[in-house]
Structures are given as structure tokens and as C-alpha cells.
Amino acid sequence: MSKVITAAQIAAYAQETQAQPAAAVLAGAVQKNGIYAASYNHTSTSALDPTFSVEVDTGAVSNQKHSGRCWLFAALNMLRHEFAKTHQVKDFELSQNYDSFYDRLEKANWFYEQIIASADLPKTDRKVAKLLAAPDDDGGQWSYAVALTQKYGVVPKSVMPETTSSEATTQYSNVLNTKLRKDAIALRQMIHEGAGAAAVDAKKQEFLAEVYRITAYAFGEPPKEFTYQYRDDKQEFHTIHTTPQEFLKNEFKQDLGDYVCFASDPQSDKSYNTLYTVDTQGNVVGGTPMRLLNVAPDRLKALCVQLLQDNTPIWFGCDVTENMDRVAGTLYGNLYDTDNLFGIQVNRDKALRLDTGQGMVSHAMTLTGVDLVGGQPTKWKVENSWGDKNGHKGYFTMDDAWFDAYVYEAVIPTKYMTAAETEAWHGEAHVLPAWDALD
Template identity: 50%
Template sequence: MATELTPQTLAALRAQHANTAQRAVLTRTITRNGIRAASFNYQATAHLDRTFSIEVPTGKVSNQKHSGRCWEFSLLNTLRHKFATKYHVKDFELSENYLFFWDRIERANTFFRNVEQTARQPINDRLVQFFFDNPGEDGGQWAMAASLVEKYGVVPASAMPETANTNDTGAFQAILSRQLRRDGLKLRELVQANASAADLHAAEQTMLAEIYRITAYSFGEPPTEFTLSYRDDQQQYHRQSGLTPQRFYQDYFDTDLNDYVVVTNSPDKPFNQLYSLPDQDNVINGAHPIEFLNVDMDVLTNVAVQQLQAGETLWFGNDVLQQLDRKQGYLDAHLYETAALFDVDDQLTKAQRLVTGEGMVSHAMTLTGVDLVDAVPTKWKVENSWGAEVGDKGYFVMSQDWFNAYVYEVVVHRRFLAPEFQDLLTEPARRLPAWDPLH
């Protein structure tokens, strides 16, 4: 049992450290160069060449800049790759700003609902605190982006380009969170005072109008109609006017998002089970509630390979800041050998990382290729959304070890799932708490 640190205990620690071999050399090395540089394992990069046996043709990468919108960038990347293939437009890009605008409005609306439903619980209740913690956050899930696409459609990047506030969402996020917290407290007061449904609705409408105004001033207002014009890769000119965002999506994209499933590997909970995260849904009655089919890592790997073999890229959720060389675009589980550097054992299993907060789904990217050796994947090609200045023109290479350790979700067409897994999709989903690591 831990007790007070006495002078004797501290002296023993000093004496023990004094007897450590090479302590002076290691101290100079680590203090001068930093932990990452001192622990960098150059041998880990030897097998991270950028040659892949299966590779889906793609174009220039997008850039989310200083924002947490990777979840929508990755979904729009998978859609634009299909558009590029079908219409022969290599570097076509869809507007991330357009979806983000509607996410801000929809998420404010769901925040109001969540606050009202928990208004009689103490303000320090864990769920209430979760809702109030960062209501203006810009992170999200695949299903959230899918629900927005289904409801609002999509537009080309030229129809609603990025702004200073979408490229750097920090100030907007702080203002939105403060406004929503104020609104949330007011709604709690109204519910606790037994306000009528009409009074609650009137208050919500006033609040939503203010959120809309803040967002429209910051992002610009979404177009209700636009003209699509582009030159294809053969320099042929194409133009269609009078398109609505919904019609553009329906006419130009043949992807049925209902056919796609979020397959996850979260070993802190039982496998072969469907889970839901309703407290994270961003659209009330949205087409795509947040659900995960939790499976063994071999199953997840297999369906990801199958989809790439079929010529289709994948959205995938991961913990990108683990074992990352951002500049070179390397992802390898042994890139930094910090345990060897400090002569400690710091290993945690994937399940242990999740339950202790060490592991999380912190980023979404796009799988565009895989290298198979004797039908076994050894490394993957990754399209990131951090611009062309990092990695190989924005593309990363990821080892299979990193994939096993830090990839948690892939979005695949249900046809790649074995029948027994497809059957699981019809069963009731088990509700996860709002703060589950998969959030």
C-alpha cells in the first residue's frame, strides 16, 4: 500500500538511480534530443516502402487544417473517389464546409433534446456533464456524416468553399460551446419550472435562430441550388445548372449508404455483438444511427482487404497519434521504443488501453491500398486529410502491426460480411454509455 514519501524513501530512489548503467549518457541524449528522437527506431521503417499489391487510384489529398472534421473528410473522400472514377475527374472535391454547417445546426438541436431529457438530473450527473462538457466539439463518427449526406445531400467544394473559421475551428467552437451551455441551462430551468411544451418549443426556436446566425456568419450560408461545371481528365467540359444538393447526390452518386456497416474491434467488450451509441447521434431521427458490429481483428482485416480488392476505398477510425511520424507519414507499432529507452515495461493490451483511456478513436482516414504477401497483409496505404505537405504528398504507409494495435473501425459494404455477421445486424443493438471509448 502506498504511504507517505519519507526522506529515507527518496534517498533510496536516488541511490538506486545512481547505480543505473549509462544513466549519464541516456540523460544527455534524452534531455538534448527529446524522448521521440531518442527512442526512434529507424529499423522499423525498413519495411515501410510505398509499394502495394492492391491500390485504388486516387488523386490529391484534402486538408482539414486546424479542425476535427476528419470523420466527414474521410466519408467525402470515399464518395469523391467514386465520382472521380465514374466521371473521369481525378481531383474532384466535395464541400466539407457544407456538411459541417448542417452538423452544427443539427447537433445544437440534439443538444437541446438531450438537455431537456436529463433536466431533472443533477448538473453533476455523469451524463449531464458529458453533454455540457464540449457541446460545440467538431469530432464525429461515420454514421453522423452519413446521416447528414442522406438528409442534405452534397455540393462541390466550389459551391461552398472553406472559410477562415472552418479551416481553424477553435474560436468558433469556443463561442458555440459557450452559447449552447447558456441555452442548456435555460432549458433546464424551464423544464424544472414545468414549462409547457409550447414554451419549450418557442425557446428552442429562438436559440436555434441564434445558432444559425452565428454559423452562417462564420461559414457562409449553404446553397439551395448551384451549377456544376468541370473538365474531365480528357479535357471535356461538363455543365449542369439548377442542381439542388439532394438532387446532385441522387443523380451523380450511386452509393447506398444503407449498405455499409461500421465494423469495429473493441476487445474491451464481447465480440459478435451489435452495439449502439445513441447519445452521440447528431441528427434526430437520422437515417444512420451510430452502430458498431464488434468482431475479432482477423474478421475486420479480412473485410477491409476484400473491399480494396473490389476497387473501393474505406473509411477507418484509428488512434493516429500513437507511434506516428507525421512528417514522413509512417505508422508502425515499433516506431518509438520508449520502453527500451527507459528500461521499463509499459505494454498494455488493446483492451487495457481502451478501458484506461490510453486508447481511443481519435482520427478517421481512408484506406486506399494494401500490400499482400502470400495473401497476408503486411502494410496499408492511407489517405490522410492533413494536406500534401506531410507524408508522401499526404499519403501515409501503415504496418500491419500498427493496424492490429490502433485501428478500431472500418466501414465496409455488408456484402463482404459472412452470413453469420450479416444476421447479427438484424438483432437489437446493446446501448453503450455516452463516454464509451468508441465515442
């Protein structure tokens, strides 16, 4: 068996390529316009008309700018729409920067604790390598938002507005992660040399004080109490003086802790109606744990339809990198027909994509509408957090095939759960490795 590519084989490859129907035309189209433009499925334009039979009343979209805080934006969107409606303040927005500050501080503490707990493992161990690869980034899970809001509350955006560093987190993350990796080696060294728990904790507190300083310089210091003044849509003046925790408790009826994160992962190593968690995954020590209740895809979809019919927006996790036209705001199951363009067949199976690392939960958004035909969903309205220059004033339209292929998680209020799902949710979670596809 030949292990090297020979000149004869290259000649055969070239001959086979030139023999493809319309090879020269297709090559010219790709070279001139790029792969996606050459394979664009224009059927999506008419199929994804942004009109829906079921819609939740929402306002202007938010903008996460150059940051990975989509999970937090999507969670706070669920709360802000409630406040806008009950207090009659159109386009009200909560401060993502406020909760982001505490997210990065808490993640540093989480990282230190994970490093201390794994100090007996070599640096080359897969778990330790995973920790060191991304000590503290701005990505996250639904449970992260729950843990943060339950501990720290929320504030209006005007109380703690964005900064250059909170909107574009790359520089901050580079500085912080360089420090955290250095700190991790120091903590491991202390433990290996026999330092006691008290000494290790004292060093960790010293490190956390430095993390606080870096974050305060970059994001600003969060308020312990604040005064929020506003005029409602009737131009009536209001003043609220409170703390972030009391603001959440008194001004919002929703309890994010009353939601369960449902997943639909068809991989063979996972079962439906089973509770999972991911090793090392979390942000707040002692806070809401990261847990996923895996259910059949039809169940997940039916719940999403039911919530929207009940006028409830839905946080969901998906892989937005697949079959997406950012400018048009299109999420279409076969948006780029690269198979026919190149005469190939790529991986379309959801389980196999997850098995091989092709599939991932790369983004979180909010479902705010669905179009039902004969009781069945055909397309979905999606509130994104990329500003109003994309899609239809920031809203995207997703066809049902895209939902089937690329939606992996959605949060559901506990009152919608069956008895069996409730029992599973309160049971012992199966621990998945840190590198699992649901990470």
C-alpha cells in the same frame, strides 16, 4: 506503510536511476533531443517502403486544416474518388464546409433534445456532465456523415469553399459552446418551473435560429441549388445545374447508407458479433443512428483486405496519436521504443488501454492499399486529410502491427456480411454509456 515520499526514498530512486546501464548517455540523449527522437525505431524507414501490391486509384489528398472534421473528410473521400473516376476530373473534391455547416446546426438541435430529455437529472449526473462538457464540437462518427449526406446531399468544394472559421474551428466552437451551455441551463430551468412542451420547443427554436446565424456568419450559408461547371481531363466542358440532394443521387453510385460500421473492441464487457450503440451519441435527430457491429480482429482485417482487392477504399477509425511520425507519414507498431529507453514496460494490451482511457478513437482516415506477402498483409496505404506536406504527398504507411494495436473501426458494405452478421446488424443494439471507450 509510508504514504509520503521521504528524502531517503528519493536518494534510493536516484541511486537506482544512476545504476541503469548507460544512464548518463541516455539522459543526455533525451534531454538534448526529446523522448521520441531518442527512442525512434529507424527500422520503420526500411520496413515501410510505400510500395503496395494492392492499391485503389486515388488522387491528391485533402486538408482539414485546424479542425476535427477527419471523419467527414474520410467519408467524402470515398465519394469524391468515384466522381473523379466516372467524370474524369482529376483531384475532384467535395465541400466539407457544406456538410460541416449542417453538422454543427444539427448537433445543436441534438444537444438541446438531450438536455430536455435529461432535465430531471442533476447537473452533476455523469450523463449530463458529459453533455455539458462538449455540447457541439467538430468531431464525429461514420454514422454522422451518413446522416448528413442522406438529409442534405453534397456539393463540389468550389460551390461552397472553406472559410477561415471552417478551416480553424476553435473560435467558432468556443462561441457556440458557451452559448449552448447557457441555453441548456435555461431549458432545464423552464422544465423545472413547469413549462409545457410547446413553450420549451418554442424556446429551442429561438435558440436554433441564433445557432444558424452564428454558423452562417462563420461558414457561409449553404446553397439550396447550384450550377457546377468544369472541364474534364480531356478538356471537355460540362455544366450541372441541380440541388445538393439530387447531385448526390444522380452523380454517385455509392450509397453511404449501405455501409456497416464494424468495430473490433476486445474489452471484457463487450462480445463479438454483437451490435452496440452509445448513449447520447449522434448528430441528426431522426437520422442514421450511431451503431457498431463488434467483430473479431481477424475478421475486421480480412474484410479490409477483401475490399481493397475489390478496388474499394475504406473509411476507418483509429488512434493516430500513438506511434505516429507525422512528417514521415509513418504508423509503426513500435515506432518509439520507450520501454528500452527508460527500462520500463508500459501498457501494450489493447483491451486494457481501452479500459483505462489510454486507447481511444481519435482520428478517421481512408485505407487505399495493402501489401500482401504470402496472402497476408504486412503494411497498408492510408489516405490522410492533413495536406500533402506530410508523408508521401499526404499518404501514410501503416505496418500490420499498428493495425492490430490501434485500428478500432472500419466501414464495410452490407454485401460482404455473413448471415450471422446481417442478423446481428438488424437486431436490437446494446446501449453503452455515454463515456464508453467507443464514444
